[in-house]
Amino acid sequence: MTEIQPMKAEEDLLQELAKQITQKTGLIILCKQEITAERGKLVPFQVKVSGNNNDPALYLAWTKPAEPDSMTLKLLEVLALEMYKDLVSQTWMNPAQELWTWERLMEKGVKEQWDKAEFTRRASLYQLPILxxxxxxxxxxxxxxxxxxxxxxxxxxxxxxxxxxxxxxxxxxxxxxxxxxxxxxxxxxxxxxxxxxxxxxxxxxxxxxxxxxxxxxxxxxxxxxxxxxxxxxxxxxxxxxxxxxxxxxxxxxxYSTLQKSTAEQYIEKLLGVLSDELLETLIEFLEHDLSISDTAKALFIHRNTLTYRIDRITELTGHNPRQLTGAVYFFLAIWLKKHMRY
CATH class of the missing domain: 3.30.70.270 (Reverse transcriptase/Diguanylate cyclase domain)
Known part of the structure; x- marks a missing residue:
């Protein structure tokens, strides 16, 4: 559960919490291990705020012969937690305390790894201005x-x-x-x-x-x-x-979650069999929107030479860059080769 760190002294909070639970339930709740003949046996239970051993502990003064059942203790824990949150919230909302800001909320949210719901709840609780x-x-x-x-x-x-x-x-x-x-x-x-x-x-x-x-x-x-x-x-x-x-x-x-080995295999399968000349030709062909004439001009070669090279690329790889499917395969392989950094 989300950790709650009160700005008020924890002992004061626990005393107030014990008082409120006693008033609401009629049971005798203490914040310290005060054992007296009148109060009987103390049964500890925790307000499970963060789930660790440092959570606030209260004590139920049990005067009946039998031990309290687990359901009773569980209900008390739930009740105590909700009341504890209310007490802490009231302390945070005290105008005398330091005002909350978006920056301070971000600091706490990152430190405690809040999710969106918790961050939104806290922003509303502290009445931060709407962005x-x-x-x-x-x-x-x-x-x-x-x-x-x-x-x-x-x-x-x-x-x-x-x-x-x-x-x-x-x-x-x-x-x-x-x-x-x-x-x-x-x-x-x-x-x-x-x-x-x-x-x-x-x-x-x-x-x-x-x-x-x-x-x-x-x-x-x-x-x-x-x-x-x-x-x-x-x-x-x-x-x-x-x-x-x-x-x-x-x-x-x-491709942000793509494994390195998978990317390398894909690049090798599509481009590994091509010579530097054929790879340069393929890149230019894709960059010039599959235009034979524009690519030939950019490479300073004859159209027939370019056609021969494209046919050779198709023969070696099994994919024709003049067709949409083939062009997409090659485009992805070239993009991965150019941008994937590990």
Whole structure:
């Protein structure tokens, strides 16, 4: 279960919890092992907050001759847990305590590995402001520079979240206009990559990777998970590019879980039998949309020579690049050979 760490002293919470359970059930509940003749035998039970040995422990003063049955103890544990959560929540909502922010919530959520439901529940509990429609953006720098956050805060003064994490910076950048078309929104996301990359290179002299998730509203946790996944895809398939957006992952998302041996076998089967000359011809043919004339011009060879080479490729591999199915097979093999990095 999710660990709850109260900001109030645990002993005070337990005393209040024991008092409330006693009032609601009529049973004598204690927060310490206080044994007196009047109270009888103490039967311990835990409020199972996190499932470890450090969970709050309460004691039931059992005055009857027989031991309490397991169902009674279980019901008390469930009741105590719900009441404990309420007490902790009231403590967190105390205006005198430190206010919660999206950044602080992200810190705690990542540390405790929350899921979307828990993150949403906590955001509602702490009454955090609703995020405007925007882009989740994660900026990685090599080497990391302590002024990255300051520079980007000046570039995006209206960013609603600015959270440093693992030598990177997570931003929630508001969308400039709510009426933008889907195409324009994506163009705006691409522009963010270029302006951040250029600014940090000019101002701080650092190499930057900018990862942009799908535009959304009030969906910070999913945005964070999305840009983290983009970081892995970028490192594996797009190393050297200034950034990556969620809508430009292409085949990388499909092949991100592909085993190295499987990819190597596929590449070898399709391309391993081709000479360097035939492989170059095949690449040019695909890049020129299967056009004989355009490919021949690009390679500075006669059309008949190109036709001969394509026939040779078909003979060696069993796939005809002039047909759609064959072209797709070869395109995937060449893409894997070019982009798969292990």
């Amino acid at each position: 405007e429609p925007g882009f989740p953006a994660y900026v990685q720098c090599t080497p990391w520079h302590p002024k990255v956050q300051q520079v980007l805060s000046n570039l995006y003064p209206h960013a609603q979240v600015s959270w440093c994490y693992e030598q990177g910076l997570l931003l929630w950048i508001p969308i400039q206009a709510l009426s933008l078309s889907d195409h324009r929104l994506k163009a705006q996301g691409e522009e963010i990559i270029q302006e951040v990359y250029s600014l940090l290179a000019d101002e701080l002299g650092v190499s930057t990777v900018v990862l942009i998730g799908e535009p959304a509203q009030n969906n910070l946790w999913e945005g964070y998970l999305e840009v983290k996944a983009l970081a892995k895809l970028h490192a594996r398939f797009f190393a050297g590019a200034p950034g990556l957006t969620s809508w430009k992952t292409g085949f990388s998302a499909l």
